Amino acid sequence: MVDHLSIADRVARIRGTIDDTLSRTGQKNRYVKIVAVTKTRTADEMIEAARSGVDAIGENRVQEALDKRAKWPEDIKTPWHMVGHLQRNKARKALEVFSCIQSLSRRRLADTLQRLMEEKDDRLPVLMEVNISGEESKHGVEPKHAEELAEYILGFCDQLKLEGLMGIAPFTENEKRVRSSFSQLRDLRDRLSGRLDVELPTLSMGMSNDYLAAVAEGSTMVRIGTALFGNRKTTG
Numbered sequence: 001m002v003d004h005l006s007i008a009d010r011v012a013r014i015r016g017t018i019d020d021t022l023s024r025t026g027q028k029n030r031y032v033k034i035v036a037v038t039k040t041r042t043a044d045e046m047i048e049a050a051r052s053g054v055d056a057i058g059e060n061r062v063q064e065a066l067d068k069r070a071k072w073p074e075d076i077k078t079p080w081h082m083v084g085h086l087q088r089n090k091a092r093k094a095l096e097v098f099s100c101i102q103s104l105s106r107r108r109l110a111d112t113l114q115r116l117m118e119e120k121d122d123r124l125p126v127l128m129e130v131n132i133s134g135e136e137s138k139h140g141v142e143p144k145h146a147e148e149l150a151e152y153i154l155g156f157c158d159q160l161k162l163e164g165l166m167g168i169a170p171f172t173e174n175e176k177r178v179r180s181s182f183s184q185l186r187d188l189r190d191r192l193s194g195r196l197d198v199e200l201p202t203l204s205m206g207m208s209n210d211y212l213a214a215v216a217e218g219s220t221m222v223r224i225g226t227a228l229f230g231n232r233k234t235t236g
Ligand SMILES: *Cc1c(COP(=O)(O)O)cnc(C)c1O
Pocket: 037, 039, 060, 083, 084, 168, 207, 208, 209, 223, 224, 225, 226, 227, 236
């Protein structure tokens, strides 16, 4: 990215485009949260984003998050969300930094988180990550198994608070496919919510390249890295 905007300017610009899309698509009264995805970014960049009013910080790796958390000013209350693949042997450490796990897609991880939260006698907000890419992927439960997993979490993991779904669109220039993956996630949320009789208010979908399509399709939370901080030197 070669513009000379500050992170604060970019937050404002992204917020503006989200609001335009909301009014253009008849959703004026909705608020969409912005998660600043900060893999590979410095603590200083993250602090600037938090002070500029993003709603949450999103990290992909536990150790990287812990390292940066050590430099985090106490007065900034912005919550941290885990958006990357979480290994069970890192779950305990993860709970030192994250107040929401967006990438829950396996029973065994749900069991581990359940047990850890029993110890803390507290509840953990989670999102179920669904594979909406239409491709084989380690990330996210397959849509056809989503109901089974949601039922399991609701039935057996009372320390977890299932708040909604997260998804990553296919990596393609084909806007129609991207958009239909978002509508698929929204439809799945509506169906699960009805069949399991549970509110699932959060739809975490949309990244730098596709967040406006996601907002048009009902996203309540966009996860933005590149459009806030510029291109990453390494992949996260
Ligand atoms: C990296 C990442 C993002 C942000 O990607 P950008 O294209 O840089 O906005 C969002 N969600 C997840 C799960 C990510 O890993």
